[in-house]
Amino acid sequence: MSTLPGLLPGLLTDHDSRDAVATDRSGHRPVTLPDGVVRARDVQDVVETLRWASAHRTPVVTRGGGSGLAAGASASAGEVVLDLSGMDRILDLRPQDQVAVVEPGVITSHLDAAAAEHGLFYAPDPASAAISTIGGNIATNAGGLRCAKYGVTREAVLGLDLVLADGRRVSTGRQTVKGVAGYDLTGLVVGSEGTLAVVVGATLRLRPKPLETATLAAHFDDVVAAASAAAAITAARLQPAVLELVDAVTLEAVDAARGSALRSLGAAALVVQCDGRGARADIDAVAEVVASFATSWRATSDPVEAEELLAARRAGLPALEATGDVFIEDVAVPRSRLAAAVSGIQAISARTGVRIATIAHAGDGNLHPIVVVERGGTVTEGPAWEAACAVFDLALELGGTLTGEHGVGLLKRTWLARELGEDSLGLQRGIKAVFDPLGILNPGKGI
Amino acid sequence: MSTLPGLLPGLLTDHDSRDAVATDRSGHRPVTLPDGVVRARDVQDVVETLRWASAHRTPVVTRGGGSGLAAGASASAGEVVLDLSGMDRILDLRPQDQVAVVEPGVITSHLDAAAAEHGLFYAPDPASAAISTIGGNIATNAGGLRCAKYGVTREAVLGLDLVLADGRRVSTGRQTVKGVAGYDLTGLVVGSEGTLAVVVGATLRLRPKPLETATLAAHFDDVVAAASAAAAITAARLQPAVLELVDAVTLEAVDAARGSALRSLGAAALVVQCDGRGARADIDAVAEVVASFATSWRATSDPVEAEELLAARRAGLPALEATGDVFIEDVAVPRSRLAAAVSGIQAISARTGVRIATIAHAGDGNLHPIVVVERGGTVTEGPAWEAACAVFDLALELGGTLTGEHGVGLLKRTWLARELGEDSLGLQRGIKAVFDPLGILNPGKGI
Numbered sequence: 006m007s008t009l010p011g012l013l014p015g016l017l018t019d020h021d022s023r024d025a026v027a028t029d030r031s032g033h034r035p036v037t038l039p040d041g042v043v044r045a046r047d048v049q050d051v052v053e054t055l056r057w058a059s060a061h062r063t064p065v066v067t068r069g070g071g072s073g074l075a076a077g078a079s080a081s082a083g084e085v086v087l088d089l090s091g092m093d094r095i096l097d098l099r100p101q102d103q104v105a106v107v108e109p110g111v112i113t114s115h116l117d118a119a120a121a122e123h124g125l126f127y128a129p130d131p132a133s134a135a136i137s138t139i140g141g142n143i144a145t146n147a148g149g150l151r152c153a154k155y156g157v158t159r160e161a162v163l164g165l166d167l168v169l170a171d172g173r174r175v176s177t178g179r180q181t182v183k184g185v186a187g188y189d190l191t192g193l194v195v196g197s198e199g200t201l202a203v204v205v206g207a208t209l210r211l212r213p214k215p216l217e218t219a220t221l222a223a224h225f226d227d228v229v230a231a232a233s234a235a236a237a238i239t240a241a242r243l244q245p246a247v248l249e250l251v252d253a254v255t256l257e258a259v260d261a262a263r264g265s266a267l268r269s270l271g272a273a274a275l276v277v278q279c280d281g282r283g284a285r286a287d288i289d290a291v292a293e294v295v296a297s298f299a300t301s302w303r304a305t306s307d308p309v310e311a312e313e314l315l316a317a318r319r320a321g322l323p324a325l326e327a328t329g330d331v332f333i334e335d336v337a338v339p340r341s342r343l344a345a346a347v348s349g350i351q352a353i354s355a356r357t358g359v360r361i362a363t364i365a366h367a368g369d370g371n372l373h374p375i376v377v378v379e380r381g382g383t384v385t386e387g388p389a390w391e392a393a394c395a396v397f398d399l400a401l402e403l404g405g406t407l408t409g410e411h412g413v414g415l416l417k418r419t420w421l422a423r424e425l426g427e428d429s430l431g432l433q434r435g436i437k438a439v440f441d442p443l444g445i446l447n448p449g450k451g452i
Numbered sequence: 453m454s455t456l457p458g459l460l461p462g463l464l465t466d467h468d469s470r471d472a473v474a475t476d477r478s479g480h481r482p483v484t485l486p487d488g489v490v491r492a493r494d495v496q497d498v499v500e501t502l503r504w505a506s507a508h509r510t511p512v513v514t515r516g517g518g519s520g521l522a523a524g525a526s527a528s529a530g531e532v533v534l535d536l537s538g539m540d541r542i543l544d545l546r547p548q549d550q551v552a553v554v555e556p557g558v559i560t561s562h563l564d565a566a567a568a569e570h571g572l573f574y575a576p577d578p579a580s581a582a583i584s585t586i587g588g589n590i591a592t593n594a595g596g597l598r599c600a601k602y603g604v605t606r607e608a609v610l611g612l613d614l615v616l617a618d619g620r621r622v623s624t625g626r627q628t629v630k631g632v633a634g635y636d637l638t639g640l641v642v643g644s645e646g647t648l649a650v651v652v653g654a655t656l657r658l659r660p661k662p663l664e665t666a667t668l669a670a671h672f673d674d675v676v677a678a679a680s681a682a683a684a685i686t687a688a689r690l691q692p693a694v695l696e697l698v699d700a701v702t703l704e705a706v707d708a709a710r711g712s713a714l715r716s717l718g719a720a721a722l723v724v725q726c727d728g729r730g731a732r733a734d735i736d737a738v739a740e741v742v743a744s745f746a747t748s749w750r751a752t753s754d755p756v757e758a759e760e761l762l763a764a765r766r767a768g769l770p771a772l773e774a775t776g777d778v779f780i781e782d783v784a785v786p787r788s789r790l791a792a793a794v795s796g797i798q799a800i801s802a803r804t805g806v807r808i809a810t811i812a813h814a815g816d817g818n819l820h821p822i823v824v825v826e827r828g829g830t831v832t833e834g835p836a837w838e839a840a841c842a843v844f845d846l847a848l849e850l851g852g853t854l855t856g857e858h859g860v861g862l863l864k865r866t867w868l869a870r871e872l873g874e875d876s877l878g879l880q881r882g883i884k885a886v887f888d889p890l891g892i893l894n895p896g897k898g899i
Contacts, residue, residue, distance in 0.1 A: 101687050101788040124689050146632045157630060159639070160607060175875045181784040182816035183604060183856035185593045185643045186864075187872050187899055188880045192606070192639035196632045213689030240548050242571050242660030282730030337628040341548040369629035409630035417633075425634050428622045432886060433635045439882030452634050 013057045015050060016041045016085070026068055026078075026086040030133075032332045032384040033076035033416060039066065042086040048168065048205045054087050055203065056172035064448050067199040069110060069138030072131075073145060074333050075414025076385075077198045077450050087203065089140050095119055096206070103211045104163065104180065109140025109204050113147075116209070125211040128155035131410070132322060140204050146196030148410030150318075153368030154246045154280075155212065157410060159195045166206030167194065170441040180208055193436070198412050198451035201440040215246070215280035219288035220311035223295045223302035224271030228252045228351065228363070231273035232344035234298035235367035238277070239340050241294050243287060247278035247315075248368030252347065255321045255362040255375075262324035267317055271300050275367065276318045278311065321364050322375070329360075329377045332384035332393055336400035337371040337409030349399045350374050359392035371409035372400075385416060394420075413451050421452065460504045462497060463488045463532070473515055473525075473533040477580075479779045479831040480523035480863060486513065489533040495615065495652045501534050502650065503619035511895050514646040516557060516585030519578075520592060521780050522861025523832075524645045524897050534650065536587050542566055543653070550658045551610065551627065556587025556651050560594075563656070572658040575602035578857070579769060587651050593643030595857030597765075600815030601693045601727075602659065604857060606642045613653030614641065617888040627655055640883070645859050645898035648887040662693070662727035666735035667758035670742045670749035671718030675699045675798065675810070678720035679791035681745035682814035685724070686787050688741050690734060694725035694762075695815030699794065702768045702809040702822075709771035714764050718747050722814065723765045725758065768811050772822050776807075779823040779831035779840055783847035784856030787817040796846045797821050806839035818856035819847075832863060841867075860898050868899065 017023075023038040040063075043054045058065045066080040067087045080086045093110035100123035107116060113134040117127045130149035131137055137147065143165070148157045164178025178184065178191035194201050225231040231250050238248060251259075253272040260268050267274065275295065279287035285306050292304050305311055325331055338346045347363055350372070354361040365372040374396050378389045397407055397420050407417050407424055422430055433452045440446075464470075470485040487510075490501045505512045513527040514534045527533045540557035547570035554563060560581040564574045577596035578584055584594065590612070595604045611625025625631065625638035641648050672678040678697050685695060698706075700719040707715050714721065722742065726734035732753050739751050752758055772778055785793045794810055797819070801808040812819040821843050825836045844854055844867050854864050854871055869877055880899045887893075 099786075099788065101683065102786045103686065104786070146636075148630055152630065156603070156607065159636070160603065169875070173875055175873070175879065177876065179784075179853050180786050180851045181818075181853055181856065182787065183595055183599065183784045183813075183818050184853040185857060185859055186854050186868060187860070187876065188644055188648075188883055189593075189606070189636075189639050189642065190876065190879060192636050195636065197635055201635075213691055236548065239550065244660055281728065282733050283728065286729050337626075337630050339546075339549045339551070339627050340629065341546065366630075371628075371630045404627045406626050406628055406631040407633050409628065410632060412632055413634070421633060426622070428616070428620055429624065429634065429637065432622065432637060435886030436635055436883055439879060439886060 015043050026088060028079040029071050029073035031074045031076040032330060033079050035079050035081045037082035039080035039084045039086045042088055044088045044091050046091055051168045051203055051205050052172045055168055055170060058445050059171045059443060062443060064445050066447050067203050069141030070136050072133040072137040074411045076416050077412050077414035079415055105209045105211055107139055107207055111139045113137050113139060113142055120211045124214050126214045128212055129158045129161050139207055143195050143204050144198050145412035150247045153248060154244055159192055161210045162191055162195050162207055163210055164208040165191050165194055165204055167202040168205050169202050170446050199447040200437060200451045216282055217284040218278055218280045219284040219306045220314050221277045221288050221291055221302055221304040222314040223275045223299040225273045225299055226271055228273035228347045229344045230298045231275050232347050234275055234295050236341055236343055237294050238291055243291055245277045245368060246280045249276045249318045250365040250367040251318055251321055252363040255364055258324035258328055259317055259320045262327055263320055274317055276315055325362050325375050325377055329380050330382055330384055332376040334374040334393055334396050335408045335411040336396060336405055338400055338403045338405035340370040342403040343367055343370055346372055346403055350396055353392055353395045357388060357392040359389050415450055462490050473535055475526040476518050476520035478521050478523040480526055482526050482528045484529035486527035486531045486533045489535055491535045491538050493538055498615045498650055498652050499619045502615055502617060505892050506618045506890060509890060511892050513894050514650050516588030517583050519580040519584040521858045523863050524859050524861035526862055552656045552658055554586055554654055558586045560584050560586060560589055567658045571661050573661045575659055576605045576608050586654055590642050590651050591645050592859035597694045600695060601691055606639055608657045609638055609642050609654055610657055611655040612638050612641055612651055614649040615652050616649050617893050646894040647884060647898045663729055664731040665725055665727045666731040666753045667761050668724045668735050668738055668749055668751040669761040670722045670746040672720045672746050673718055675720035675794045676791045677745045678722050679794045681722055681742050683788055683790055684741050685738055690738055692724045692815060693727045696723045696765045697812040697814040698765055698768055699810040702811055705771035705775055706764055706767045709774055710767055721764055723762055772809050772824055776824045776826050777829055777831055781821040781840055781843050782855045782858040783843060783852055784818040785847055785850045785852035789850040790814055790817055793819055793850055797843060800839055800842045804839040806836050862897055
């Protein structure tokens with residue numbers, strides 16, 4: 006394209022290539038398209054792209070699977086997209102060290118499957134694991150269903166290989182489980198949404214696959230009872246690997262999509278999974294706690310039956326997406342405020358008339374209120390966005406955060422100063438300037 | 453003191469007060485004493501000290517329990533010590549959220565004891581837990597015996613209250629389990645050894661106390677067999693909460709101190725503890741793995757007997773300290789290189805004639821080679837230091853790090869560039885300048 010001076014090898018500028026990388030799954034639609042896209046095959050492609058971008062002061066938006074939910078990888082005119090989805094090799098997997106070294110384009114579930122061959126697993130499991138990349142998981146510090154017990158992406162990343170904005174390569178972190186030499190640049194880059202450096206390699210921690218699992222599904226008269234039961238499980242000092250809450254709006258959508266009758270069992274459900282030796286005894290203890298809140302519950306140690314119980318949770322988002330366009334929020338609150346959060350969200354929906362379903366990682370207080378509008382409707386402005394903003398408000402009032410695991414991206418940026426305060430933001434902008442003095446890495450996102 | 457212009461309230465300048473805060477437990481002895489010490493009682497004291505220090509360009513060395521092992525809190529002429537050990541209140545402990553909010557001077561074991569009243573525990577357990585402070589643990593990203601399973605201090609810190617070098621107050625992180633709004637300033641400050649900001653408050657994650665524990669001690673003909681057994685436990689995908697290795701030199705010192713006969717059972721020992729429901733079944737599985745390597749082993753589910761088995765590990769350092777002056781190293785290697793590391797350390801000791809004992813957190817590949825010299829001898833220069841440097845060399849050759857959990861401090865600083873590289877150090881210096889443009893916070897330490 007004439008707007009891109011000099012030679013950038015492998016740059017694609019045709020409309021379809023640019024259209025394919027203009028946004029993510031957030032519902033945000035940029036008005037213009039990026040100027041071009043480089044599909045990197047190796048680190049050298051990344052180095053050359055960034056050298057070129059630095060020389061020409063051209064903003065670069067790095068992209069993995071495009072499964073982001075905060076418009077963190079959306080790109081517009083004047084910007085070049087750096088697509089790392091083709092750098093998808095698992096370079097090394099050392100079962101003895103329980104470590105994997107991967108390129109950023111590796112699909113999350115592929116790594117998990119490779120680890121499983123050695124009796125290991127990769128703990129972070131965003132709902133998008135089948136389509137999201139490790140690089141994207143690192144960019145957003147992705148979470149998932151198993152985080153309450155196993156931590157988020159940050160806890161799984163031991164070290165990173167980076168290309169800086171000017172094309173220099175830097176390694177952070179280590180190959181060892183522990184290490185405190187120097188500041189934690191690894192942790193700083195995890196969750197930085199492509200604004201500090203481009204991740205071209207990661208050393209990841211794997212964990213032993215649990216020997217057993219046991220699973221329980223429980224149904225409740227209302228969502229506040231379900232949230233209270235979740236809080237009571239935590240208060241009883243039980244530590245499920247999975248503790249998911251699903252509300253009535255979601256259950257109705259799942260029933261419509263799958264022909265099930267979950268809604269008839271109650272207006273909210275919890276799905277709980279314990280793992281490790283003693284999983285069955287743990288789930289029995291969970292059942293004892295849940296019994297005082299639930300209308301009915303069912304527990305199983307059979308993996309096939311367990312998948313059936315988990316289906317209500319897993320089918321939730323696709324079922325809602327089948328009913329319209331969605332914006333998936335990602336607020337988190339202290340665990341004891343979960344019931345207050347879900348009833349607050351219901352009140353916002355009632356007051357605004359906007360349809361909001363709620364799925365929550367109840368074990369760590371991370372809620373995904375899902376704003377649903379008619380197909381082709383707008384979720385990032387108008388009444389739907391106002392309802393979404395009321396939910397942000399609610400989360401901050403309850404001592405929570407705007408985003409537990411999806412990132413700030415473009416969409417939550419205006420809210421960030423209120424959560425962080427100007428002095429903290431000032432430090433963050435200073436750090437950004439240290440890594441990216443020209444401001445070419447994903448400008449306008451994250452911080 | 454005449455060298456301290458202006459009014460700094462509460463400044464102590466008498467010789468004894470200054471002498472008491474001049475160094476830590478690293479073995480490093482500064483040639484001069486700091487100019488004075490402020491014993492802060494509250495956040496306002498910290499704010500005023502830093503405002504004063506900024507105005508007068510006076511370096512400030514923040515200090516907790518003085519239990520550091522890398523001279524990170526040592527202070528000399530021209531510097532003022534800010535002693536936070538008096539800010540020792542647990543401000544809030546919310547069992548429902550499994551969260552505690554504390555001042556930095558809280559003794560680590562006191563927090564653990566307070567959590568225990570609610571059936572919870574504070575996971576990081578440095579060997580110094582009875583004398584170290586939470587603030588010091590945060591400064592060094594302290595580890596301990598339980599880290600292989602429960603993570604280090606960084607994993608336990610949800611949010612921080614900071615005073616910046618210019619006296620401004622900033623909060624980082626969150627009250628929630630998850631949160632990704634903005635860069636991870638919390639993780640950046642953890643392990644920064646007092647060089648970025650002064651921690652005046654911390655929101656910490658507590659965990660449910662395990663229902664059961666089971667413990668095993670095993671003895672081996674040589675330390676390489678013990679290290680191989682430790683690697684085999686990991687490779688068998690077992691996850692002990694404690695997996696400690698003790699070598700012959702340490703066993704001899706323990707026997708001398710306690711009148712035991714552990715050395716007669718073998719030239720190395722492993723102490724293993726599993727916890728949670730199924731702990732006994734787990735320790736039986738550990739025993740099965742260990743059996744092919746060990747000359748003898750003993751397992752128990754009785755807590756009193758377990759403490760006896762752990763005593764060989766816990767008594768190791770005090771027993772060695774009774775035989776001379778020590779420098780405690782802190783290298784970490786990939787878990788599969790543990791045997792290579794311990795045999796390499798033995799070779800260094802044989803070659804140099806310097807006595808080196810080794811205790812290791814074998815579960816995460818973190819070794820503490822302990823250089824022992826005659827009482828009153830020098831560990832930070834001469835042959836002892838050369839032997840210590842050979843161990844640093846060895847760790848880096850094995851793909852490891854200089855420091856797993858003690859920090860860089862003053863003593864390992866010259867080695868840092870070799871581990872990190874100049875580009876990484878450049879970024880770190882840039883970050884330092886963002887937080888502390890005048891360079892008054894613990895200059896010459898950490899990075």
